[in-house]
Amino acid sequence: MNYRALGKTGLKVSEIGYGAWGIGQSSWVGAKDDESIQALHKAVDLGLNFIDTALGYGNGHSEQLVGQVVRERSEDTYVATKIPPKNMQWPAPSGISADEAFPADHVIACTEESLRNLGLETIDVQQFHVWSDEWVNQGDWLEAINKLKRDGKIRSFGVSINDYQPENAIKLIETGVVDTVQVIYNIFDQSPEDNLFPACQKHNVGVIIRVPLDEGGLTGRITPDTIFPEGDFRNNYFRGDRKQEVFNRVQKITADLNISADQMPETALRFILSHPAVSTVIPGMRSVRHAESNCQVGDGKGLLKEQLEQLKSHRWIRNFYKA
Template sequence: MKFGFLFEKSIMLKRRPLGDHGLEVSEIGFGAWAFGGEWGEQSDKDSVGALHAALDAGVNLIDTAPGYGDGRSERVIAQVLASRTDHPLVATKTPPAPGPWPPSPYCRWQDRYSAAYLRENVQQRLQQLGTERIDLLQLHTWTRAWNEDPQPLLVLRRMKEEGKIRLVGVSAPEQDPNSVIPLMQTGLVDVVQVVFNLFQQEPAAELFAAAEESGTGVIVRVALDEGALTGKYKADHQFAETDFRRAYFAGDRMERTVKRVQAIADDVARFGLTERYHLADVALKFALSPSAVSSVVVGMRNVQQVSQNIATSSLPDLPEALLQVLQRHNWHRGVWYAGK
């Protein structure tokens, strides 16, 4: 079923293997966090239109979570999919029970991801999404403190055997992405989701190689650093009170970020690529450059953003020489999600 959203015929949305699980996903995936309203006011009409447009264009991976608007994002996705005949892969998440975020080294999995809690939450995800099986269920965060006794993942794998989950995953904590490598190596997870962008390049150290060796799918998030790497913000930009980025870029963070984004733009200009690649294209192509990456999920709030983001897939890969230069923008800046 088509919904009338037209894109240039030259746009070819490429697909990549999702690890060794026999599935292929669009290299640009749909990030549905904004559907919940945490990125400022968002109408369901715009959300529905954006998702229909993305699916019509060939996107077949949607990433969401119950925390995105207290289930609002999941409900909008369920509404859209109920009206279509295609079957994209929908990835959602189970958050830990209330406690520190990210989990501290002293958190016990029994308090954050007990078997009873996991089963109840997965049942809620099934109901919210209007499905009998979750395509990809990801624990929304993790701590290496649980690696020696990863019982929560054993519970999810039993639910996979029961037919309630197709694939098991973990959304790696941004401050310690390599904490999930042992889980990959022992086959406890089918897919990992990690932050990887021009500023945060730590997964390139070990995680990507471990993913290829273990056949684990890799979903990249925050490829645009919450919009900063598009180059559209000025140093004095202020986000709305309802936009989580107001805290993410609090204090002098936006000013510092903009200076670094300009340095990236200068590198791209030196290679003579400014007219062909927008900064957002460069950021997405960089995130897609490791062969271990299956898909990069990008937030898309309207049809225009869908068109812009999927067009990146048709562009040639960045020159290897430029990729090498862009590695210099790796930035050890701590966990900005905790606020200023």
């Protein structure tokens, strides 16, 4: 496993991290706790040392599983989690004050709750689960973050940038108060390359990449006939003719690169890791098989320059999260 600096945090993190949304038993359907714990252990066995979870993933259930595994291991395994906005609005709408989303007492209370769920004394990276640059120099959230750092409850502070709004954190980055950002970046959504990544590199901010496989769209396994379990959020994400469109676009990618559909997950992850601004990428891994296949990509080798050039033409501007 290859390791990279997580910005100015002082942490060296595995380029393949563990995205723990899918094991929280909410939104993603089908996770079994025993299998999730086995997958987490296997990932750590393979050198993974960075796990990203959130208080909102199964109302703390994901955090509890992550904490159980981290406490059982002797290795240094870094945990990032997230504070849900008090108003429970995803993504952060414009015109909402910082005190409506992240008042200081809420920031501290949620952090304490996450620490109890995790069974840990310190959170390595505490993140806001949404962000709006309107909140820079507004409210008392920064006082809470600084207090949590002083008290040793958190080591570093980050934000999870609103879906498909990669530039809605650049103002925050320029203040110097944020240590990491988490953002959607994949073969389809290449927009963070335009302005966000240069800002992160300039200010030494760690970059955590989520949705690397487009919620399954870039795995090469979704066809027009794919059926998701009842209650699974992907029924909405891939509604209408979206499965057909994703299928067609993936076929064009495999044809351009002369690869098979089975090679799509590895190609998608290596595309992300080819960018020097990226610190780690956090695919979901609900099975030992997924942990094994994803972790083997973290070998420090990206895609060839020619392949990266070919993939530029597959940028696709759209927002599947919108209704």
